Amino acid sequence: MNGLRESDGPIVPVKPANKGGGSQRCASVPAESAEGRGSTEGNAGQSAADGMQDPRKASIGLPGIREAARRDRTLRFTGLMHHITESLLIESYEKLNHRAAPGIDEVTWEAYGENLRANIADLKDRLHSGRYRARPSLRQYIPKPDGRQRPLGIAALEDKVAQQALVTILTQIYEVDFKGFSYGFRPGRSQHDALDALSVGLSERSIQWVLDADIQAFFDRLDHDWLLRFLEHRIGDPRVLRLIRKWLRAGVSEEGEWSPTRIGTPQGAVISPLLANVYLHYVLDLWIDWWRNHFAHGDVVVIRYADDCVPRRYKEVAMT
Numbered sequence: 001m002n003g004l005r006e007s008d009g010p011i012v013p014v015k016p017a018n019k020g021g022g023s024q025r026c027a028s029v030p031a032e033s034a035e036g037r038g039s040t041e042g043n044a045g046q047s048a049a050d051g052m053q054d055p056r057k058a059s060i061g062l063p064g065i066r067e068a069a070r071r072d073r074t075l076r077f078t079g080l081m082h083h084i085t086e087s088l089l090i091e092s093y094e095k096l097n098h099r100a101a102p103g104i105d106e107v108t109w110e111a112y113g114e115n116l117r118a119n120i121a122d123l124k125d126r127l128h129s130g131r132y133r134a135r136p137s138l139r140q141y142i143p144k145p146d147g148r149q150r151p152l153g154i155a156a157l158e159d160k161v162a163q164q165a166l167v168t169i170l171t172q173i174y175e176v177d178f179k180g181f182s183y184g185f186r187p188g189r190s191q192h193d194a195l196d197a198l199s200v201g202l203s204e205r206s207i208q209w210v211l212d213a214d215i216q217a218f219f220d221r222l223d224h225d226w227l228l229r230f231l232e233h234r235i236g237d238p239r240v241l242r243l244i245r246k247w248l249r250a251g252v253s254e255e256g257e258w259s260p261t262r263i264g265t266p267q268g269a270v271i272s273p274l275l276a277n278v279y280l281h282y283v284l285d286l287w288i289d290w291w292r293n294h295f296a297h298g299d300v301v302v303i304r305y306a307d308d309c310v311p312r313r314y315k316e317v318a319m320t
Contacts, residue, residue: 025161032195039303043114048169069234073177075304076090076236081243083169084127087097089120092164096157096270104138104253105156123158127243134159134246139254151220153266163247163270168239170274173234177284178277184306185273201301207300211311218307219272220264226286227265230282247271284309 061083068075071128093116112119125130137153144150155163171187178186183194202210227248228241235241247269251260265272285304288311292300303310 006018013052024300027255036165039103046309060085063107065169069173069176076232076234077173078236080169080237081128081239084124086117086124086166088125088168090116093120093161095164096160100160101140101154102155103154103159104135105158107157109157112161112251113299116296120161120229123161130239132162132246134250136251136258137269139176139252140235150267152268155247155266155269159247159250160270162243167271167274170235174274174278174281177234178281179289180258181288181302182277182281182285182304183306184308191305194303197303201303205299210251211309213309213311215307215309219267219276222265222276223263224281227275227279230278244271244275273306279306280304 031124058192065077065080065083068077096312102108105260123132130291135158137155140152140154141149142152173262175187181197183189183191199205224245228245231241231244248265249261250264251258265275289304290298300311
């Protein structure tokens with residue numbers, strides 16, 4: 001989607017992502033469109049918190065964050081930490097994979113839940129007082145199809161809970177900002193939606209060329225300083241920025257040896273996909289949108305899933 005100044009309606013099926021509908025132009029759309037067969041009805045914070053009598057089912061104030069982000073695209077949020085409540089932390093705990101391998105703390109999901117409310121109350125107190133300390137990620141490897149190994153970082157249980165809570169909050173802001181051609185790790189979108197958009201574009205248009213781009217070792221080389229500068233465009237709460245910095249700098253434990261992490265964000269960490277999308281939003285997506293609006297003389301369609309990108313050209317495009 002997002003051809004020159006408007007969405008690619010003739011190229012792919014377009015569905016309204018949110019109730020508000022809104023303009024199909026991605027540069028300023030308050031409710032972005034979904035390509036392919038998927039929709040974004042499952043976006044976090046999309047519905048009102050009707051079930052507030054049950055603190056395990058809803059989180060206070062999240063729809064308000066999303067609405068404020070939609071109204072003002074330059075707004076910096078200075079009071080986000082107070083949204084990390086015990087209710088949200090419990091909700092975040094329940095969203096985790098119950099059977100995931102434990103991290104360096106060796107605490108399983110079941111063990112943490114045996115005294116859940118006391119554990120959550122203590123975690124919330126440490127997060128708000130600044131006494132919370134992020135633990136190193138436990139380094140493990142999984143084989144890749146080409147025979148190489150992909151490094152994974154397994155976070156401690158409490159780090160996962162805290163990261164999930166912050167992801168839920170920040171999603172309200174960045175789902176407003178992200179471009180419609182970004183599919184990876186977003187609520188209500190999947191790899192199948194990205195493949196659908198690619199398939200329709202390939203089969204229904206006369207293609208000049210297709211470029212398949214993959215950023216090599218992107219998660220391993222993500223620059224911390226630039227990431228934090230990008231986050232500061234929307235986040236003005238220093239406590240949230242310090243919390244993210246703690247996770248980025250917590251280090252890695254491999255075979256009992258700790259090593260620092262000066263670049264990169266662990267693949268496997270709950271917050272890493274959101275941080276990766278924020279980074280690529282400012283580095284790649286905004287540039288693509290600007291380039292098409294200023295230099296492209298034909299249709300250019302882009303599909304990005306995490307650090308994999310497929311731009312396609314239709315008609316004539318002047319590249320400079």
